Amino acid sequence: MVKWIAADMQPQTGKTVLVTGANSGIGFQTALELARAGATVLLASRNRQKAEDAMLAITKEVPKAALEFVELDLADLASIRSCAERVVTRGGALDILINNAGVMAVPERMTTVDGFELQFGTNHLGHFALTGLLMPALRRNPTARVVTVASIAHKRAVIDFQNLQGQRGYKAWDAYNQSKLANLWFAFELERKFLRARLKLKSIAAHPGVSATNIVNGGPKLGGTINFRTLLISLAMPFLGQPDSMGALPSLYAATAPDVMGGSYYGPDGTGELRGNPVKVWANTLAMDEVKAAQLWSVSEELTGVAYGPLLEPVQLSAPPIL
Numbered sequence: 001m002v003k004w005i006a007a008d009m010q011p012q013t014g015k016t017v018l019v020t021g022a023n024s025g026i027g028f029q030t031a032l033e034l035a036r037a038g039a040t041v042l043l044a045s046r047n048r049q050k051a052e053d054a055m056l057a058i059t060k061e062v063p064k065a066a067l068e069f070v071e072l073d074l075a076d077l078a079s080i081r082s083c084a085e086r087v088v089t090r091g092g093a094l095d096i097l098i099n100n101a102g103v104m105a106v107p108e109r110m111t112t113v114d115g116f117e118l119q120f121g122t123n124h125l126g127h128f129a130l131t132g133l134l135m136p137a138l139r140r141n142p143t144a145r146v147v148t149v150a151s152i153a154h155k156r157a158v159i160d161f162q163n164l165q166g167q168r169g170y171k172a173w174d175a176y177n178q179s180k181l182a183n184l185w186f187a188f189e190l191e192r193k194f195l196r197a198r199l200k201l202k203s204i205a206a207h208p209g210v211s212a213t214n215i216v217n218g219g220p221k222l223g224g225t226i227n228f229r230t231l232l233i234s235l236a237m238p239f240l241g242q243p244d245s246m247g248a249l250p251s252l253y254a255a256t257a258p259d260v261m262g263g264s265y266y267g268p269d270g271t272g273e274l275r276g277n278p279v280k281v282w283a284n285t286l287a288m289d290e291v292k293a294a295q296l297w298s299v300s301e302e303l304t305g306v307a308y309g310p311l312l313e314p315v316q317l318s319a320p321p322i323l
């Protein structure tokens, strides 16, 4: 079987892509390769300096790269609103949205500006709100794609709707695993919503296997006592993880390959989906649970105040000009 690599990507000239967490790891590699393929890339980052460093690094490899920084803190609904407003009022279609940013294994329970548990709030609720608010820009391209980056960690997730935000008995890894299951529920339910609304937009999920990135440092460095498992993973990751350029391939494939179907899930082809080139993979049974996905959707609308109903309604065509 032919192994897909970034060089196999079709030209993306004329497309506009927004990548969250584009200043680091998998998001950086995703932005780099999309820029190389000719797309205009909006690097959504919470830190201007880091985004500017990333843009400089991309420009060194791709001198003609079309790059723009958009400020986005997924742990702050006001920041998400102003980022989306900027992209919507910028004009033109948003052809591809890559919901990539994430935080992992935060040792002690922390909260977003709006009081959500940090991993659930950033990884899931932040992207849930962002995608909804970007819908006017996405819908300017009837076949736009939304790619959401999940993880094999979803397979360890248990969900407790009575304790979604870890108020009772917070555990760092449980919170992360749950947020990654939530990413999958979101991606699959969004696809069902597109189908029900008879829209041709696609929602696809991807995961990078295990990739050596900053993810093992970001969460644990936020403070608190780091547990043994987190310590072990952070020590082993640089040796066991595949390069972030490989970790980005499933996202890139999901975002651009012509044969990708809405509602599908891509990950590496190696043993245990830990490393390799992108192939279609399968989420576990819980991730395919449509009732629970719909339940999380309602909770997410309530918590973020972003209601998708009106955003998915048929576009009102303006009256034809009177000749």
Ligand SMILES: NC(=O)c1ccc[n+]([C@@H]2O[C@H](COP(=O)([O-])OP(=O)(O)OC[C@H]3O[C@@H](n4cnc5c(N)ncnc54)[C@H](OP(=O)(O)O)[C@@H]3O)[C@@H](O)[C@H]2O)c1
Binding pocket: 020, 021, 022, 023, 024, 025, 026, 027, 044, 045, 046, 047, 050, 072, 073, 074, 075, 076, 100, 101, 102, 103, 104, 122, 123, 149, 150, 151, 152, 207, 208, 209, 210, 211, 212, 213, 214, 215, 216, 218, 241, 247
């Ligand atoms: N690496 C792996 O093995 C692995 C495995 C499975 C899934 N994933 C998933 O892959 C995605 C990318 O992670 P990575 O491995 O590339 O890690 P990374 O190098 O740490 O990158 C994470 C990115 O997310 C950004 N981010 C974190 N919190 C944010 C917030 N509140 N607002 C905006 N941006 C925020 C980070 O920004 P800062 O630089 O400002 O912190 C960074 O740009 C995540 O969703 C992760 O769950 C990774």
